[in-house]
Amino acid sequence: MHKFLFVDLDDTLFHSLPKCAADDVLQPIAFLEDGAPVSYTNARQRAFLAMASAGMTLIPTTARTHGAMGRVDYPFASYRIIDFGGVILAPDGTPDPVWHARMRDDMATALPGLRQALAMCDEYVQRAGLAARPRLVDDLGLPFYVLLKDPHKVAACLDAIEQEAVLPWLAGEGRDFCLHRNGNNLAILPQVLNKARAVEYLQARLRDEHGDIMTFGMGDSRSDARFMAACDYAIVPRGTQLAALTTEAL
Ligand SMILES: [Mg+2]
Structure with a gap:
């Protein structure tokens, strides 16, 4: 039976430098546009990758855009789910045409709401004097979500806009939209844009290709x-947001 691992990348398979431990033996694995390393694996993460890729086909399931996915230095050889x-x-790197057509329709429907979310965030940021600059993230010709990061990487700077503007707007x-918030990432996504939908497709x-999987x-x-719930088994790395809500909480 073929085995597939649908796997998030950032903070799952590797970390940015501030999240690495001081005694980790690090190797760069992801890079910025200027070529500077931005994410690293430690020895345990490299051992996990070696073990997983020996027994399973790895399918990245990430919020990364096409460009940012291309700056991950790992030989993923099968399908890749990107842009949430x-x-x-x-596997040949071209967008799945059936999925792309479906998302083109869905994102066209979502675009007025995305523009409204962007305007709502812009208005709050200017009124509150925040340094963060909201932007509409698009990729391969489609608009996808509104993203807000604090430029100084102070995640708490996003708490007020989340509570006072984003959550009331979502309610x-x-x-028809939802919030992804983890650390210094605040994203407002159409509900039709989610990794689970792409994983199930x-x-x-x-x-069809392999029979039972x-x-x-x-x-x-x-x-x-x-x-993860759409898969037969779920794996949660220790010390993460999801572990704190599940295994570590219990
Ligand atoms: Mg992640």
Whole structure:
């Protein structure tokens, strides 16, 4: 039976430097546009990657855009789910045309709400004098989500806008949207844009190709739980947001 690991990347398979321990033996694995390393694996993460890739086909399931995915230095050889599930890349690197057409329709429907979310965030940021600059993240010709990061990486700077602007908007006009918040990432996504939907689509495709399959899901964020629940088994790294809500909480 073919085994597939749908796996989030950032904070699941590797970390940015501030999250690495002082005695870790680090190797760079992901890079910025200027070529500078931005994320690293420690020895345990490298051993996990070696073990997993020996027994399973790894399918990255990430919020990374096409460009940022290309700056991860690991030989993923199968499908790749990027943009929070907005794009599925085939093994040859081209977007799955059926999925792309479906998301083009869905994102066209979502675009007015995304613009409203962006305007709502812009208005709050200017009024409150925040340094963060909200932006609409698009990729491969499609708009996907509104992203807000504090430029000084002080995650707490995003708490007020989340509580006072984003959550009230989601409870009213933005009811077709949802929040992804983990550390210094605050993203407002259309509900139709989610990793679980892309994973379920791809699982059906993989069953057509391979017959019965076994699937594993692995991620660090609350927002990863849905796609992990769509798999036969779930793997949660210790010390993550999702572990704090599940295994460590219990
Ligand atoms: Mg992650």
